[in-house]
Amino acid sequence: MDIVLNGALGKMGRMVLDACKLKGDRVVAIIERKGHPQIFSMVETQWGALKLLDDAKDVQVHADVGIDFSSPDGAVEFCEAMASLGTPVVSGTTGLSKAHLERMMLASQKVAILWTPNASFGVSCLREVVSLLASILPADYDCEIVEVHHRHKKDAPSGTAMMLAEVVANARGVKVRTGRNATMDQRGGDVFVHALRGGEVVGEHTVLFLGETDRIEVKHTALSRQAFAIGALELARKIVQKPAGFYTIKDLFPGIVR
Numbered sequence: 620m621d622i623v624l625n626g627a628l629g630k631m632g633r634m635v636l637d638a639c640k641l642k643g644d645r646v647v648a649i650i651e652r653k654g655h656p657q658i659f660s661m662v663e664t665q666w667g668a669l670k671l672l673d674d675a676k677d678v679q680v681h682a683d684v685g686i687d688f689s690s691p692d693g694a695v696e697f698c699e700a701m702a703s704l705g706t707p708v709v710s711g712t713t714g715l716s717k718a719h720l721e722r723m724m725l726a727s728q729k730v731a732i733l734w735t736p737n738a739s740f741g742v743s744c745l746r747e748v749v750s751l752l753a754s755i756l757p758a759d760y761d762c763e764i765v766e767v768h769h770r771h772k773k774d775a776p777s778g779t780a781m782m783l784a785e786v787v788a789n790a791r792g793v794k795v796r797t798g799r800n801a802t803m804d805q806r807g808g809d810v811f812v813h814a815l816r817g818g819e820v821v822g823e824h825t826v827l828f829l830g831e832t833d834r835i836e837v838k839h840t841a842l843s844r845q846a847f848a849i850g851a852l853e854l855a856r857k858i859v860q861k862p863a864g865f866y867t868i869k870d871l872f873p874g875i876v877r
Contacts, residue, residue, distance in 0.1 A: 620644045620645070620683040620684055620852075620855060620856065620859065621644075621645050621646075621647045621680075621681065621682045621683050621684075622635075622639060622644060622645065622646045622647065622682060622683065622684055622685070622686055622855070623646075623647065623648040623649075623650065623675065623678055623682045623684075623685040623686070623701065623706065624636070624646050624648070624649050624650065624685075624686050625650045625651075625675065625685065625686070625687040625688070625689050625693065625694070625697040626650070626651065626652075626687060626688040626689035626690075626693065626712075627646070627649035627650060627651060627662075627671070628649070628651050628655070628657065628662070628671070629651075629688060629689070630844060631688035631711065631844055631847060631848065632649075632688055634844045634845055634847065634848035635686055635688065635848045635851060635852070636664060636665065637845070637848065638845060638848035638849050638851075638852055639665070639852065640665045641849075642849070642852050644852060645666050646664060646665075646666060646669070647666070647669075647680045647681075647682050648669065648672065648675075648678045648680055648682065649662060649664070649669050649670075649671055649672065650671070650672045650673065650674070650675055650678075650697065651671055651672075651673060652673065652689065652690065652693055653673045653674075654673075655671070655673065657671050658671055658672075658673045659671060659672075659673075674696075674700065675696070675697050675700035675701055675704075676700045676703065676704075678700075678704065682706055683706070683707075683855075683859050684706060684707050684708065684709065684855045684858065684859050685697060685698075685701040685706050685707070685708040685709070686708070686709050686710075686711075686851050686852075686855060687708060687709070687710040687711065687712055688710075688711050688712060688847075688851075689712050690712065690714075691712060691714050691715045691716065691719045692719075693712070694710045694712035694715065694719070694723075695715075695719050695722045695723055695726075697710070698710060698722075698723050698726045698727075698732055699722065699726045701726075701730065702726040702727070702728075702729040702730045702732070703729070705729070705730060706730060707730045707731040707732065707733075707855075707858050707859055707861070708730065708731075708732045708733070708858075709733045709735075709738070709851050709854045709855045709858055710723070710732065710733070710734045710735075711735055711736075711737070711738045711847060711851055712734075713736045713774050713777060713778035713779075714773060714774035714778065715734070715778075720734070723865065724865045727863060727864055727865040727866075728863060729863055730863050731858050731859075731861040731862060731863055731864055731866060732858075732864075732865055732866065733854055733857075733858045733866040733867065733868075733870075733871070734865070734866075734867065735854070735867060735868050736777065736778025736779045736781070736782055737778065737779040737782070737822075737847065737850075738846075738847045738848075738850035738851040738854055739839075739841060739846045739847055739850045740850055740853070741839050741841075741846065742779055742824070742839055743868050743872060745783070745824065745826070745837060745839040746782065746783060746786060746868075746869075748837050749783055749786055749787060749826050749837060750786050750790065752826075752828055752835060752837070753786060753787040753790035753791060753828075754790045756828055756830075756835070757830075758791060758808055759830065759831065760828040760829060760830045760835075761808075761828070761829045761830075762787050762791075762810045762811075762826065762827065762828055762829075763810075763811050763812075763813070763826075763827045763829065764776075764780050764783055764784050764787075764810065764811070764812045764813065764824070764825070764826050764827070765812075765813045765815065765824075765825045765827070766779065766780040766812070766813070766814055766815070766822070766823065766824045766825075767815040767816075767817070767820050767822070767823040768814075768815075768816055768820055768821075768822055768823075769816070769817075769818060769819045769820050769821065770816050770817050770818060770819075772816060775814035775816065776797055776812045776813070776814040777814065777822070777824070779822070779824055780812050780814065780824055781795065781812065783824065783826055784810045784812045787810045787826075788809075788810050791808065791810075793807075793808045793809045793810060794809045794810070795809070795810050795812060796809050796810065796811050796812070797811070797812045797813075797814075798811075798812075798813060798814075799811055799813070821840075821841040821842065821843060821844055822839075822840075822841040823838065823839070823840045823841070824838065824839050825837070825838040826838075854868070854871065857871045858871070
């Protein structure tokens with residue numbers, strides 16, 4: 620695939636560059652935020668020097684798909700620009716608001732856009748297991764979700780943790796609540812999400828179902844950001860085959876992800 624990469628010089632962007640070389644794909648255009656110190660400079664890549672752009676509308680080469688790991692505003696602007704060019708998108712940017720998602724959905728009327736808070740296939744499997752447990756365990760098994768990430772992560776709780784919490788909440792007909800303090804009411808069956816930040820932890824998500832006589836813990840630990848980069852490429856191979864519309868991972872793997 621020929622790829623336009625947004626957030627190309629960030630941690631995830633660099634991982635995608637490496638993953639493309641590993642998987643035989645090619646990045647044909649690179650984009651970063653406005654004000655980035657290297658904007659408009661020539662950046663050496665595995666496919667030669669590419670000019671670093673600050674607006675996807677300036678892309679003048681053909682691409683099969685756009686991949687985005689940037690910021691909420693940057694992700695939406697990228698999706699809108701790619702839609703105007705007729706290029707589908709996979710976005711792994713987290714921290715999006717309802718307004719951001721609404722703009723993405725509007726852009727998806729022109730092209731296929733997949734948004735996921737976590738591109739790892741392992742997390743998709745975790746979601747499946749959590750969905751199953753939430754649907755079969757008695758309601759008196761309390762559910763708590765703990766996520767740990769590096770100190771630089773801007774959003775909290777993580778998009779993945781909130782996605783897992785929504786899976787449980789929807790299965791049980793309860794609410795999602797973040798954190799806990801002494802003034803809170805009794806849990807009342809709600810799903811509680813807790814965020815920890817420190818060091819350089821790539822990402823850990825633990826879902827606990829706590830009963831009176833036993834407990835079940837399901838955990839996913841990302842050992843490298845490469846898992847997200849490779850996952851994004853695999854999702855891109857699928858999204859390029861889809862008609863215009865807004866997609867999540869469960870739309871692409873209906874037999875695997877609930």
